[in-house]
Amino acid sequence: MKALDFVISDRLPGTLARAGEITTAHGTIRTPAFIVGGTKATVKALTPAHIEELGGQAVLANTYHLMLQPGAATIQQAGGLGAFMHWSKPTFTDSGGFQVFSLGMAYKKGIDATSHSTKGDSTLATHNAQQLATVTDEGVTFRSHLDGSTHHLTPERSMELQHAIGADIHMAFDELTSPLAAPDYVRRAMDRTHAWAERCLTRHAELNTEHVKDGQNEQALYGVVQGARDESMRRESAQFLGSREFDGFGIGGVFEPDEISSVVRWVTETLPDDKPRHLLGMGAQPADLFLGVEYGIDTFDCVAPTRQARNAAVYTPDGRINILNAKFKVDFSPISSECGCYTCQNFTKAYLHHLFKADEMLGATLASIHNEYFVVHLVDAIRDSLIHGTFFELKAQWFERYYKT
């Protein structure tokens, strides 16, 4: 079969929103959809059975992390990512491009992926100010965060590794820039990303040819749009990549929710309409999701639901709460009485509070089940609202409640 099939079934008039289906060798994803983050071939704290039960349609893993551990060859030997992690549905891999940034410039500048923490004193930056990645036109040299060993990643190498890992949908190897980067650097990184995109396409096609020869499925490749917050560069990037033979597109380098109605819109307006668009790394909050869909995003991925769950923050229709707060010690109601997840059906806030206080692993699992269910089902509800023409009512309801305080 073709690497990927994308069909748009419904559109919301006056917007860029659409509902459809992406079909891969491992099944169909009804879009818009939230793709669950499974960086190291595991959705942290969850089993595949949990992911399935909470409604996850696909998982996104990371090439950089898997090349270091356990190594792409090991995953290939296991029969590919899905077989290795016992996930039979569709899979994505990110190219390692994000780590060019997160292990590179982000540390040098003392900022993290969320550009609002530019004080240089918070979160990642304090971890270790040492830069672990350096970029040239040829590729990127990383020092492993695990053991300090040196690794080299080029567009070609990323393609080879992603084919070995064997996800259904791959990302082109890109370089994203900080919103604070100087315009000339953004330009340079974008041009480099475009040159890399063409190299990715070439190597990807060769590898797919080999797959076909071996009687295996072809794999899909998304080009990744960059250009920071500059409209002309974003449109140029979308134009450039949109004219190439990609199966879909990732939109990278989006950090702030308010960039969705600007940056994302410039890109989706420019990209070919008939191919899927994935918003890389964004989509934890209702606003991200509603606006993303409204401006033409088909799939999202975000690590925040599981990361925040591990740190005791859980989502409710009335906003986010911290289950560790003293007020939940004897609150014997579920996180949300309206939630259908396994956690809310069976456990109370007081119990979760206790698990987190006691540092019990089950807390992370139950909170992760809830947060992933919350986001996955919200996107599913948004999809339904698109089909039934009730998108704006649903959006208004959610904004009214979730952001009321």
Added chain:
RNA sequence: GCAGGGAUAGUGAAGCGGUCAAACACGGCAGACUGUAAAUCUGCUGGCAUAUGCCUUCGGGGGUUCGAAUCCCUCUCCCUGCA
């Protein structure tokens, strides 16, 4: 009973004449986290005041000293030897 040692904030534990409202750890309270170097990180944690500040603390009581958690006396309790 005799001889030593010890009692410090919620807990453990530094400090042994002024720079001590008292290190540090844990605990407690809150916050952050968006292609996962994240089960992580940050702030606060005697009382009052937004801040330089003021007030009450280092087992109890009494002294010495300009000044005491730190020195002396005494009481209480604990621990270790010897009876």
